[in-house]
Amino acid sequence: MTKSSGESQRDFAAATLLDDDATPVVVEKRARQSLAWLSAHRFEVLIAAVAILPFVVAVVRSIVDGYTPLGDDGLLVLRSRDVFTAFNPLLGTWSSSSVAFGVQINNPGPLLFDLMAMPVKLFGSGPGIAIGVGAMNAACLLAAAVIAHRVAGRIAFLLILLVGASFAWSMGSELIYDVWQPHSLLFPFFLLIVLAWSFAEGKLKALAWSIAVASLLIQTHLSYVYLAPLIILVGVFLYLWSQRAGFVAALGSLKRPVLWSVGVGIVLWAQPLWQQLHGPGESNMDRLIDAASGKYGSMPSFGTSLAVRFVGAVIALPPWILRSSFAESIPPLQIIDSSGNFLPVSGLPSLIISMLAIVLMMVLLLASAFSVRRLPTRGVLTSALLALSLLLLSVLTIKIMPIGPVDPAHQMRWLWPVGAFVIFSLLFRVFTLPAISRSAPWLVAALVAIVSLANLPTHVVAEGTVASRDATPSVRSMISQVEKLDNRGVLLFDPSTLRFAEPYSGPLLAALAEEGIRFVTANEPYVHQLGEGRRYRCVAQWGLPDNPSACGVSNTMSVVSGIEAYAVPDGSERVIFIPGLNRKESLQFRDAKRRLDEAGLKFDGYGQPVNVPGALSEVALRYRELQIQRDRDSVAVFLRPAS
Numbered sequence: 001m002t003k004s005s006g007e008s009q010r011d012f013a014a015a016t017l018l019d020d021d022a023t024p025v026v027v028e029k030r031a032r033q034s035l036a037w038l039s040a041h042r043f044e045v046l047i048a049a050v051a052i053l054p055f056v057v058a059v060v061r062s063i064v065d066g067y068t069p070l071g072d073d074g075l076l077v078l079r080s081r082d083v084f085t086a087f088n089p090l091l092g093t094w095s096s097s098s099v100a101f102g103v104q105i106n107n108p109g110p111l112l113f114d115l116m117a118m119p120v121k122l123f124g125s126g127p128g129i130a131i132g133v134g135a136m137n138a139a140c141l142l143a144a145a146v147i148a149h150r151v152a153g154r155i156a157f158l159l160i161l162l163v164g165a166s167f168a169w170s171m172g173s174e175l176i177y178d179v180w181q182p183h184s185l186l187f188p189f190f191l192l193i194v195l196a197w198s199f200a201e202g203k204l205k206a207l208a209w210s211i212a213v214a215s216l217l218i219q220t221h222l223s224y225v226y227l228a229p230l231i232i233l234v235g236v237f238l239y240l241w242s243q244r245a246g247f248v249a250a251l252g253s254l255k256r257p258v259l260w261s262v263g264v265g266i267v268l269w270a271q272p273l274w275q276q277l278h279g280p281g282e283s284n285m286d287r288l289i290d291a292a293s294g295k296y297g298s299m300p301s302f303g304t305s306l307a308v309r310f311v312g313a314v315i316a317l318p319p320w321i322l323r324s325s326f327a328e329s330i331p332p333l334q335i336i337d338s339s340g341n342f343l344p345v346s347g348l349p350s351l352i353i354s355m356l357a358i359v360l361m362m363v364l365l366l367a368s369a370f371s372v373r374r375l376p377t378r379g380v381l382t383s384a385l386l387a388l389s390l391l392l393l394s395v396l397t398i399k400i401m402p403i404g405p406v407d408p409a410h411q412m413r414w415l416w417p418v419g420a421f422v423i424f425s426l427l428f429r430v431f432t433l434p435a436i437s438r439s440a441p442w443l444v445a446a447l448v449a450i451v452s453l454a455n456l457p458t459h460v461v462a463e464g465t466v467a468s469r470d471a472t473p474s475v476r477s478m479i480s481q482v483e484k485l486d487n488r489g490v491l492l493f494d495p496s497t498l499r500f501a502e503p504y505s506g507p508l509l510a511a512l513a514e515e516g517i518r519f520v521t522a523n524e525p526y527v528h529q530l531g532e533g534r535r536y537r538c539v540a541q542w543g544l545p546d547n548p549s550a551c552g553v554s555n556t557m558s559v560v561s562g563i564e565a566y567a568v569p570d571g572s573e574r575v576i577f578i579p580g581l582n583r584k585e586s587l588q589f590r591d592a593k594r595r596l597d598e599a600g601l602k603f604d605g606y607g608q609p610v611n612v613p614g615a616l617s618e619v620a621l622r623y624r625e626l627q628i629q630r631d632r633d634s635v636a637v638f639l640r641p642a643s
Helices: 003-020 022-040 043-062 072-081 097-101 111-123 125-152 156-176 184-202 206-221 226-243 244-253 255-268 270-277 283-295 303-316 351-373 382-400 408-412 415-431 440-454 465-479 505-514 524-530 560-568 583-598 614-633
Strands: 490-493 519-521 554-560 574-580 635-641
Touching: 003 351, 022 043, 022 244, 043 125, 043 156, 043 440, 072 111, 072 125, 072 505, 072 524, 097 226, 111 125, 111 206, 125 156, 125 184, 125 505, 156 184, 156 415, 156 440, 156 465, 184 206, 184 226, 184 303, 184 382, 184 415, 206 226, 206 255, 206 490, 226 244, 226 382, 244 255, 255 270, 255 440, 303 351, 303 415, 303 490, 351 382, 351 415, 415 440, 465 505, 465 614, 519 524, 554 560, 560 614, 560 635, 583 614
Parallel strands: 490 519, 490 554
Antiparallel strands: 554 635, 574 635
């Protein structure tokens, strides 16, 4: 009797297991297959290596330079190190939207901490977080390119690498390994968009992967809470629409992918669900739902006009996703005043220009979609329709997005991956035209190489925590002295002395945790930032208790930066002090101040001289430089007895 193919495969597998000599043959066969695959795809492998070279170079350079995470990055390192410890995080970081809502809210989950835990534990805080984020971003870009290759071949693969390398170029060499959520999630979000396109083209396994990536995005930053699910739904809709002739069969084909997706979702959301049902502290998901439903009052949103202007500035108008866009397309803006009234917004293109640019881009995408009737190419129609949907969803998302308490740019950095895919869709149509399709791969590969090589030198885009990079020497000096805080008992961290967006406290707390020095806090936002395990249990409200020593706390710790770091408060001990000026600079500063005083000059509220005569302009300039350096780089850590 002739055996079926399945029986033959089982017999071969059994024989392989029983025959010791067969195993090397199988291994050798697989090795030959791998080499054959690499030989057949050596062009793609080479260009992919060139595309991720900026990530590798940036991470290696950061390690050589002794990269030190600053500000909130230090807190992200701390919580990554907390994974699988007594302080294991069940939620994401504290959300700044808590300020507007008046209730403490965390981002929904800890998946970013989970991903960063191993590199941080293996390689240390600075190298580990740079390796973790750089590897994640490079892997997301490679995965997106491979998926595009499976959907539409070599040219799609190369174009995804090109647009990904382009917006990495706009971020600069420092941000592509920055763990701060508005920056570290951009390549995962780009991967999600490509996964949605893949699903629209019938690659049904992409659904479970989409759920995994969307879970990372939503858990890590609330700006993706609407956008990520909607993109997945658009991909599902486009797939069902493409299968409308056999709609019932198409629905049936979704059964297995949906079951896999549900399983993936349950696993990845297990920690937030545990916190919701059994975890310490208030239920975060309840507070998120209450905030979304308006229970805590409504926050002003950006509205349609500003949404159109933001989308136009980043996606539809030059410089698009190229070098200067990340720093300049959305300038620092104050949208509302302290009373909640909208202020005039300058620095963005006008509403009319933005609308015209967006409409033009939509027309081009529609033309690309309709062109498949004459020039059918796999993937062109779905990529154009998905890009069109992304434009509309971007406007809708920003329209309803609450205005945060800080600069709005960090809330909408996801516009760059959206812009990258929109440009990909348009280029995909152009480079698959018969007239240039033969030479297109070489041209696109050359562009990938040019953009990637241009991103190799150091280029600092001073956004987020990177804006404080000049304080790095002071931060390094501070954390190198953290052992001075050892053997001081449990420390009660008092954040009331911190300046907004200061770069010192996060790295200090991360260093304390790394050294095993225990600290707690009574400040509610910091409890939500550092975890319930670091809550000071003697008090449940804001402010420090009267007698913390009775509750096991030995000293109260505070971090002071700027000119205040030079003065020691009564009853306090200055354990760590890093002056922002060295001896020579201090003498220059005092001499400049003396000369300005002798000239009878007045100083403004920031300590800067006003109405400076020309003869003293250089003296005043040097005085300003040294004052800025002193205020930026001076830091002290104080302890005072807890009794």
